[in-house]
Amino acid sequence: MSGLKKPAPPTPSLSADSPAAPARPVARPAANALRFHSLDLLATLVAVVASDGAILYANAALEDALGMSRRSITGALLQDCFTEPTLLQSALSGARGNEFAALRYDAWLRRATHEPLPVHVVVAQTETPGEVIVELLPLEQQTRQEREERLIDQAQANKELIRNLAHEIKNPLGGIRGAAQLLQMELESKELIEYTQVIIHEADRLQSLVDRLLAPHRRPHVVGDVNIHEVCERVRSLIVAEFPKGLRVVRDYDTSIPEFRGDREQLIQAVLNIAHNAAQALGERIAEGDAQITFRTRVGRQVTFGKQRYRLALELHVIDNGPGVPDSIKDRIFFPLVSGRDGGSGLGLTLAQTFVQQHHGLIECESVPGHTDFKLLIPLP
Template sequence: MTSVSKFQPNYAQAFDLLATLVAVVRTDGVVVFANAALEDVMGVSRRTIEGSALAGYFSETQSFQNALQGAQTNAFATMRYDAHLRRPLQDPMPVHVIVAPTDVAGEVLVELLPLEQQTRQDREERLIDQAQANKELIRNLAHEIKNPLGGIRGAAQLLQMEVESKDLIEYTQVIIHEADRLQVLVDRLLAPHRRPHVVGDVNIHEVCERVRSLILAEFPKGLRMVRDYDTSIPEFRGDREQLIQAVLNIVHNAAQALAERVAEGDAEIVLRTRINRQVTFGKQRYRLALELHVIDNGPGIPEEIKDRLFFPLVSGRDGGSGLGLNLAQTFVQQHHGLIECDSVPGRTDFKILIPLP
């Protein structure tokens, strides 16, 4: 029984970097190579998988046997179908199976895409694409607003110097005040693109403690902030001030959403840190990633804005600017990370994911 693939070692190493589950199978169905992602999902070593019949890991084997036969006879370039992958001591996992011949005679490439993971990756890709589109839109829009805004303010100042009527002066002052207010908004929109990325060693718990102290200073009564830290998380390279601002924006939003519970004295925000292993996000697979959860017991995010939560100028609170979460997502993405949100009435969980070295 052969347990060594004809693939070059560096080619096999490339498969180990993939987020998807990959196996190289002989046309008789025996696995000659299993990548790290498949090993992790199956919960057994690749030595156990290699040398065994891959069909035995499917709840229904006939479709896989047909795919192997088709690959052997060159009946198709690629075959796709849905199946259930059996795993020791775990529930079967629904997967999308892709079977394709390789350049090596007698070997077939089998790629397994967990359907849940595929859905999650699609959602993450949409978030990343939306954030990039938003960033370009904001930058262009802010610049287009800024130039005429300065002209409007300057004209109002000149007009104010010429008029003598008190009523007309009040009107010019309104124009100047509103122009200044819009200038502040434009500056906030452009702030993430102007500020340089200052990289240094970051301890995520120092970031959390800084945010915690700022929030408790603003909400000294009625709000309980719970620490749930994994102290084994190592330091990583990043912009400490950007991360403080990102976490602060999320926690501050949560505290404001808890206004009713703060008044009743039972508002709670949990700061939870964990390490996630072999995690995939942003189309890449990482050996280790930081998970920082900000969990509150508030009313939840309104259903009508859930899909637009990280869009600029979208807010679920009266008087909100709608810039805080957009800015937080921008700062986290500058650390190659991502922010996700899961919200139901009584529990909202913002999860910050940042790759670790």
């Protein structure tokens, strides 16, 4: 990246009859900094370039990605930042000829101190003649945004399905239980009474399941000041009480995280569901005495999730050293009634996602054998 070249200055015209060169905006760093200041608020990498590729302005995200200061970037040719410069040159040539309004392609961005970064390039004309805006979306980030949007859409669909299904089950279930009770009152045989008791018991079990499905939608959202570390400590005490031996619960807190408005009990339940799942998955390691769950809190800055961008966001990681989420359900772990454990209800993570989404947040999961990380993202004021 140290080899970025400044474009050669135009050769002075020798006569008034010489053909005029294409107009190019004059790079005025101070004026451009004022014009394009809002681009620094974007998480994507953005450059405003002249029609020949000379960089007029690079936003802060592009500075960070290239590992170079804005001053050293300004005036250099943007195509020199790519492993295949000719792709951008062709795109800029098309922009000069008004061949398109916007052009997209994939490329590799060269960086000063890191491996090349795969990016999705969007080249578009601006309202200023001879000026082009180039947006670079890291492919990993683009994939993450698509995954988040898919999670949100799935969660909304799941919520509607659960509510409708639960209501449809509840009415006939009450009738079945009532009929079994009436039948039991008429029976004298103990053997037959045992059958009616099985019906009543199973009806009660299904009723409990339906109530759990409907609980997040029935319970009012009680908002107050929430200290996330008090939430973590409450969950930690519950986990340690249930698994007193063989499991180590590690605190890794950023104590500077401010309080925020939220439902403390819902967040305790969400974190507890995740941590309890982790503890149950650690059964073999608990028996060996080397099981570990880590609560890690951090502040994310200029974070985009849920189709919105936030200046600050809480990142709460619940990390365990268990066997990992089975590949067969990795894409479905937040679906209702999906469980990787025999006897599991498959509701814990669904309810956790629902509670966090009621705080305008999101839960993500990355898992490989020996390291599973559930990350809760919640906007901060």
